[in-house]
Amino acid sequence: MAALRFSEDSCLEAVVSGARLAACDGASISPHRDAISAAFDGRIDNGAELRRALNIGATEALTSADIALYAYRAWGDGFCHHIIGDYSCVIWDAALRRLVMATDPGAMRPLFYWTGSEEILFATEQRGLLADRVVPRQIDEHQLAAWLTLLPRDVDRSFFAGIHRVPPGHVVVWQGGSACCERWWKPETVAPLKLATDADYEAVLRDGLDQAVRCRLDGNGTVGANLSGGLDSSSVAAMAARALGEQGQRLTAFTAAPTHPAIASPGWFDDEWPYAAALAAQYPNVDHVRIANDNAPLIEAMESREAGQDWPLLNPVNAIWVNGIDRAARDRGLGVMLVAATGNYSISHHGSAAYSQQIRDHRFGAAFNTARALRRVAGRSWLGLAREAAASLLPEGAARALRQRQIGRTPVLEDYSVINRDFLSASGLEMRARTTAGELSNLTGGDSRALRILALQRNDHLGLQFGSSRRLFGLDVRDPTSDRRLVELCLAIPDERFSRDGIPRNLIRQAMKGLVPAMILNERRRGRQAADWRCSFDQALPYLKAEVARLRDSPLASRALDLDRIGKLLDAWPGTETTGNEAAVRLAYRLAVLRGIAAGRFVRRMELVGKSV
Known part of the structure; x- marks a missing residue:
């Protein structure tokens, strides 16, 4: 008989027909109803709508797992289409010995699994699987090569060989010892939206964002927002402040700001604080908190964030202020943090195509x-x-x-990547990496919708990053701009509506008039995160050089990375004052060197874990 086990320490546990289901950290389980059971991690945003569709009483006490189980019994594997929210869900049908695993379109609540000859293990974190001795701790070198060259990774693979992930918007069915993966969310099929006037498009976007924000508020007065000076986070914060104000509640907004002068870059502005402060001043129920870009040493920030996720850091410099915001939110007793991480592909799509x-x-x-x-x-x-x-x-x-x-x-590959040429060649990805050159647009042939869908797919790391905030700071990070209804709406709106009158992102600019200050709506430049990053890098330079020396002792990192080139770049570090070509310096050091070292640290840490077991 097949055995199903859940390999994390649990707060809730149920053993059902040879299967063990367990849940912790706010997840729920619904055991053994008609030989079908469910485990659910995340949030259902359309619970009232689902209850009506399923004829469930509004006052009947049900967990999210209970509702998901009712939905599965009503709609089978198509139950995912009816659930709106950030979630991963598992359904175990004991009679059929069949396991169904599903994630939301952004995989904001990830789900991983490993299969043996007669068993399957699943967990919301890879470390949950790695805790079982039967699961190997071997890095997937193909995925590592794709990561180092900014290529989209295989959506069903993790960074560990043999550990699979349920891709964003997919269902994986395990039965008879084999797993089959199928995509249930198909945004390319969304029909174009045709409305009569520009005002109609503005209204539908504004209403869609309002709905996405409201369903992510917790109702307990413990909501914060990551507020930059850009269109996306300003729009989310404005909608949240308005909605919370109606309930007599406050919003705490956090803005990362530079401490040191930054080297200017054309098309960018460096200090987002004045823009964020203007929005905060417009809403009397907003408390505004400044977080310094350098509030912690770079290496300390990397070590902290690395402890919370089994995935290489994407942008190590940003870990400083992200940790700073999360820590400040925790210290203020907040439980929810609103962000706008996918806004570029939804509400503020530029429409340049x-x-x-x-x-x-x-x-x-x-x-x-x-x-x-x-x-x-x-x-x-x-x-x-x-x-x-x-x-x-x-x-x-x-x-x-x-x-x-x-x-x-x-830019060419060598400008933004420190991957070892032999390692890249062995991966079979070199031609694709050079053709793509770090730009997803080179893979989509000018198709704007395909580009945004691919970009959303490559953003699958967000669920892991948000998960690390829960683990490290007890903070539930929620992104209204990733709401499925809102994303589908934005994919349906024609590009020309987003760039009306030749102005990029003009639809959100018009939709948010009166809600967001004019200085933000009229700003054509983009805010630069951690604009004074050179100072943090400069202070960390001795530690980075020492880390490169340690990476030479790592069997995989020394093969995957061009450590000699990294060493030469560190020796040639231009410092904090040199103007030069800031874009080239950013590519070489902030992107190539730091991302390479972060990937090497991840590899070395996993090698050490493997030796200790």
């Missing part, structure tokens, strides 16, 4: 009007616009070459 798409659709009149707006507002030249029109009609390889000729030199 509208012109090319109009050309491809042979809507030349609309394309001419867009070109005139781009020339008037953005200062685009007619020659450049003609080249873009030509590129939109060419095969992707030729179009990419034409775009590069127009833009000039674009």
